[in-house]
Amino acid sequence: ARCTGVVFREEAAIDVLDMVTVDGDVDFSTGDLIFDRSGVQVGGTVRSTFTVEASDTIIVAGSIEDAVVRSGGDVLVARGILQGRFGSVRAEGRIEAAFANEAQLLAGDSIVVRDSVFRSYLAAREEVRVADGKGVVVGGTVLAGRRIEVRVAGSASGVRTVLQVGVDYERMQELQSRLADVEKRMAAAAAALGGTLDRFLRGGPGLKLDERQAAAATQYTEARDERDALVEERTRLLQEARSGGGADAEIVVLETIHAGVELVVAGVRWRQPESSGGGRFRLQEDEGELTLRAA
Numbered sequence: 001a002r003c004t005g006v007v008f009r010e011e012a013a014i015d016v017l018d019m020v021t022v023d024g025d026v027d028f029s030t031g032d033l034i035f036d037r038s039g040v041q042v043g044g045t046v047r048s049t050f051t052v053e054a055s056d057t058i059i060v061a062g063s064i065e066d067a068v069v070r071s072g073g074d075v076l077v078a079r080g081i082l083q084g085r086f087g088s089v090r091a092e093g094r095i096e097a098a099f100a101n102e103a104q105l106l107a108g109d110s111i112v113v114r115d116s117v118f119r120s121y122l123a124a125r126e127e128v129r130v131a132d133g134k135g136v137v138v139g140g141t142v143l144a145g146r147r148i149e150v151r152v153a154g155s156a157s158g159v160r161t162v163l164q165v166g167v168d169y170e171r172m173q174e175l176q177s178r179l180a181d182v183e184k185r186m187a188a189a190a191a192a193l194g195g196t197l198d199r200f201l202r203g204g205p206g207l208k209l210d211e212r213q214a215a216a217a218t219q220y221t222e223a224r225d226e227r228d229a230l231v232e233e234r235t236r237l238l239q240e241a242r243s244g245g246g247a248d249a250e251i252v253v254l255e256t257i258h259a260g261v262e263l264v265v266a267g268v269r270w271r272q273p274e275s276s277g278g279g280r281f282r283l284q285e286d287e288g289e290l291t292l293r294a295a
Contacts, residue, residue: 025062026050039073049086057093064089064097081105085187088180095124104180106173117142119159123172131254143167148251154258156275161258166249166266168237175234182230185223192216253278 020035025044032051033040039056046052048066057073063080066087075089077097088104089095095107100120105111107124115133122128123143130137135151141162142148154161193216196209209217251263255278263270265283 019056019059020054026052026067039071045079048084058091085183104176106176111144121176123176125170135254137161137163143172146249149254150252151254151278152256152258153253153278154261154272156258158258158260160260160262162262162264163251164262164264165251166264171237172234175230175237179227179230179234182223182227186220186227189216189220189223193220249282251281253281 019039019041020033021041021043022030022033023043024030025047026033026042027047027050030050033042033053034051035054037055039058040052040054041059041061042052043061045062046060046064046067046069051068051070052058053068053070055072058069058071058075060069060075060077060079062078063082064077064087065082066084068087069075069089071091071093073091074093075091075095077095079097080099080101081089081097081103082101083089083103088106090106092108094110094112095105096112097105097114099115100113100117100122102118103120103122105120105122105124109125110127110129111122111124112128113122113130115130116136117130117138117140119139121141121143123141125145127147127149128142128144129148130142130150132151136155137150137153138155139159139161141164142150144165145167146165148163148165150163153163193213196213249265251265256275257263257272257278258275259272261272263272263281265281268283270281
């Protein structure tokens with residue numbers, strides 16, 4: 001072996017990764033884990049509100065809850081990624097997991113979810129694949145620079161589901177990171193205002209705030225305005241075609257695409273009118289105009 005570490009197998013290749021091994025969960029017994037010269041293998045689950053950062057691959061034998069996970073390599077999760085407002089998973093390489101629920105996943109290379117994705121935000125520079133097992137993507141947004149492949153897109157209930165390829169991944173990643181920071185500031189200010197928040201938002205007459213509450217109210221208002229501006233910028237970005245990105249970009253739906261699913265290829269948007277079988281969606285020349293079709 002080239003180093004002392006953890007044996008890792010990927011298909012036919014076997015490697016030894018320079019890793020720190022943590023038995024059990026990442027929780028109050030371990031605190032946050034930050035390793036700037038190695039990867040880390042977690043024997044259990046990364047619990048809510050905790051942070052794991054490593055310069056190399058992060059392997060999680062259990063799940064990732066509402067936690068922050070950052071890797072300079074890959075993030076490989078045996079079970080699921082279940083998050084909320086706090087957590088996110090970011091990898092310079094790829095992210096793999098069994099399922100994702102209300103998660104935010106950002107990958108410099110690709111994302112592979114082996115079974116299902118529910119109400120999540122997935123963004124990868126190259127490819128997102130949800131094609132094994134159920135292969136279902138329901139709710140949220142899936143974003144990839146080059147290719148998305150899913151088995152089933154959307155659901156019979158019509159929950160809003162967006163699949164988009166041919167976008168500027170780097171700008172989108174930056175926007176999502178800034179949005180996450182702003183939302184944390186909003187949450188902290190809301191907690192400081194407590195029961196006064198609703199009255200403050202309604203602008204009730206004669207509302208009096210002490211010095212601490214006034215500072216929190218200012219922080220909340222500034223963060224809210226910044227969030228709204230970032231959301232508007234993200235909307236503009238989603239409407240733009242990445243320069244040259246549409247030629248090879250494609251969305252592949254293997255089995256079923258439900259009514260209401262939105263497909264966007266390099267800025268050209270298609271809303272599925274009724275549930276039907278899948279197809280391969282790419283930009284094709286049609287009488288001098290680019291249109292979106294299932295091929």
